[in-house]
Amino acid sequence: xxxNSLKENAFxxxxxxxxxxxxxxxxPEYQFSHxxxxxxxxxxxxxxxQTIRYGAQYTDTHxxxxxxxxxxWVKLVGYSEIGIKLPFIFCGLLSVIVxxxxxxxxxxxQAALFAQLITACSFVFIIYSSYARMxxxxxxxxxxxxxxxxxxxxxxxxxxxxYAWFGLFCLLSALNNHLNALFAMTCALAGLFxxxxxxxxxxxxxxxxxxxxxxxxHLPVTLTQFQLGGLGVADNGWLxxxxxxxxxxxxxxxxxxxxxxxxxLMLLAVVVLFSFRSKVRISGRQWLLLFLFAVNYLVIHLYSxxxxxxxxxxxxxxxxxCLLWFMASFYRALPKTLFYLFMGVSLVxxxxxxxxxxxxxxxxxxxxxxxxxxxxxxxxxxHGDSCVTSIFAAxxxxxxxxxxxxxxxLSYKLTTDTALADVQHIRHYISxxxxxxxxxxxxxxxxxxxxxxxxxxxxxxxxxxxxFYNALTLSSATPAKEMQSDQSLLKSWELLHKAxxxxxxxxxxxxxxxxxxxxxxxxxxxxxxxxxxxxxGTRHGQWLLADVEFxxxxxxxxxxxxxxxxxxxxxxxNYFTAAKFADFKTxxxxxxxxxxxxxxxxxxxxxxxxxxxxYIWKRSKAVLRIRHFRLQQIDYNPDKxxxxx
Numbered sequence: 001x002x003x004n005s006l007k008e009n010a011f012x013x014x015x016x017x018x019x020x021x022x023x024x025x026x027x028p029e030y031q032f033s034h035x036x037x038x039x040x041x042x043x044x045x046x047x048x049x050q051t052i053r054y055g056a057q058y059t060d061t062h063x064x065x066x067x068x069x070x071x072x073w074v075k076l077v078g079y080s081e082i083g084i085k086l087p088f089i090f091c092g093l094l095s096v097i098v099x100x101x102x103x104x105x106x107x108x109x110q111a112a113l114f115a116q117l118i119t120a121c122s123f124v125f126i127i128y129s130s131y132a133r134m135x136x137x138x139x140x141x142x143x144x145x146x147x148x149x150x151x152x153x154x155x156x157x158x159x160x161x162x163y164a165w166f167g168l169f170c171l172l173s174a175l176n177n178h179l180n181a182l183f184a185m186t187c188a189l190a191g192l193f194x195x196x197x198x199x200x201x202x203x204x205x206x207x208x209x210x211x212x213x214x215x216x217x218h219l220p221v222t223l224t225q226f227q228l229g230g231l232g233v234a235d236n237g238w239l240x241x242x243x244x245x246x247x248x249x250x251x252x253x254x255x256x257x258x259x260x261x262x263x264x265l266m267l268l269a270v271v272v273l274f275s276f277r278s279k280v281r282i283s284g285r286q287w288l289l290l291f292l293f294a295v296n297y298l299v300i301h302l303y304s305x306x307x308x309x310x311x312x313x314x315x316x317x318x319x320x321x322c323l324l325w326f327m328a329s330f331y332r333a334l335p336k337t338l339f340y341l342f343m344g345v346s347l348v349x350x351x352x353x354x355x356x357x358x359x360x361x362x363x364x365x366x367x368x369x370x371x372x373x374x375x376x377x378x379x380x381x382x383h384g385d386s387c388v389t390s391i392f393a394a395x396x397x398x399x400x401x402x403x404x405x406x407x408x409x410l411s412y413k414l415t416t417d418t419a420l421a422d423v424q425h426i427r428h429y430i431s432x433x434x435x436x437x438x439x440x441x442x443x444x445x446x447x448x449x450x451x452x453x454x455x456x457x458x459x460x461x462x463x464x465x466x467x468f469y470n471a472l473t474l475s476s477a478t479p480a481k482e483m484q485s486d487q488s489l490l491k492s493w494e495l496l497h498k499a500x501x502x503x504x505x506x507x508x509x510x511x512x513x514x515x516x517x518x519x520x521x522x523x524x525x526x527x528x529x530x531x532x533x534x535x536x537g538t539r540h541g542q543w544l545l546a547d548v549e550f551x552x553x554x555x556x557x558x559x560x561x562x563x564x565x566x567x568x569x570x571x572x573x574n575y576f577t578a579a580k581f582a583d584f585k586t587x588x589x590x591x592x593x594x595x596x597x598x599x600x601x602x603x604x605x606x607x608x609x610x611x612x613x614x615y616i617w618k619r620s621k622a623v624l625r626i627r628h629f630r631l632q633q634i635d636y637n638p639d640k641x642x643x644x645x
Contacts, residue, residue, distance in 0.1 A: 019120030092129025153194035240601030260353030372443025533610035541641035569609035
């Protein structure tokens, strides 16, 4: 490369080097996420057929491409984070190059540099480039599908290899992710009309038929996965239906997240207005990009509302590449001086947001499972392995993998995602721990699990949390230094005595000793606390934890329960959960029942018209003696909900 060529491509080379550094500098910090560990746990099958059948078809929701790749790749590099992730990081870097080349070919150098800047430095591209999942390959395949589609539709001469490459990347998209397949199919259908217009129907049609024929053996996998259920809350998953403003939220994420993303959108608005004032017409190629994004977005959005939620920022990146190119295309209208001024401002915004605000060179890559294991090992080093035990919300493979990595066995118990389903086993485990166990490490616990463990380990010894991890160390011994053990506790209401903002509906009055005697003579619902949900002052990502302390001397294993309900005006977002007193009876003179509510996807509707109620449902004739009835508002791991803010 001569000096003139180097000078002409200096900004491209700079952005490519920057993209490389942003992805490679944190290599030692990379840790495996839940989905990555889950995929790696399914590489243990003895042959390819079983890997496809039991590692993908019946146990996953994604096509086979990444799972098959990992099956062979681990045989070469083992299970190290760097070895596993490097091919996916490489896909992310290739996307930076492809993004530039496509935009330069069809919209000019200025559009190309802006598209490259976003692909290189936007937080969402950096994060998903670090995952050994289908996201970075999917972005690359989507870009290449569009690149070859444009060549077929708009080049004067189209070599046969262009059709072959187009077909190959359509096929790879289909085998990579179902929504990646949707995008490739949209491109193929749009290309059919374009091919007819430019009289290239037959080679194009033959290419599409060949892709379908090669994909057909995978069809049973796809049909099986469609019958397994989705990620939505209605299918016992975690993903809620999308909110009306999710498109604007995605655009802000695409262009940097947070305040930087908002500032970038404002800059883009200025660029678009400048383009209109300069009377630069929107071309058919720009309309095609916008069409490809809009169709995919609408299908995903409507499917997520009326069928099953699938809309996530990660999968919107596939069609989002078209939105990026569409917006970048307006930069061709800017004068060169103004263009480089805007590029400089954009670069500063993206780097500040990513490095300073999002910690993308370090903490943003920490994950729950290695963090919880390292916390256990650290406490073992500090206090002695015999003095430390752990409870992890994890699968067995996830912990075993790190025991092997660090060559150290741990003392631990595994629990489910919600401790409410595992109360008796947790209490049994804690009660049978030897006295020497004075420290308990909790990995990714919910508030109910923390409350259970603090009955024996009341002191908070250490606490680390971030976007993807939360680990606490509790102690039965007074800590050497005082820690703010209730940082996450925002409010606590003692409902029996100081019920405001709650109204108490009961004919029962506490006795002089403060104990509230509850029997069946007081009715089926003898004790109820109500409030407007908006009066609680909660926000998305927080928890409410009911804590009921009761005497158990005369309590048989009865069916009395504590309930929490939220009822909205139109009844569309009603919520109910309950816990049995009997499940929390452990034979001690005093017992404590816990019931938690997560303030999740319905929080907006709850705040608008919801009525909160916490009450006892008396379903037996046994007498309950309630000593305390508390409700706590907990800001639990708030960083988790700020990742894309």
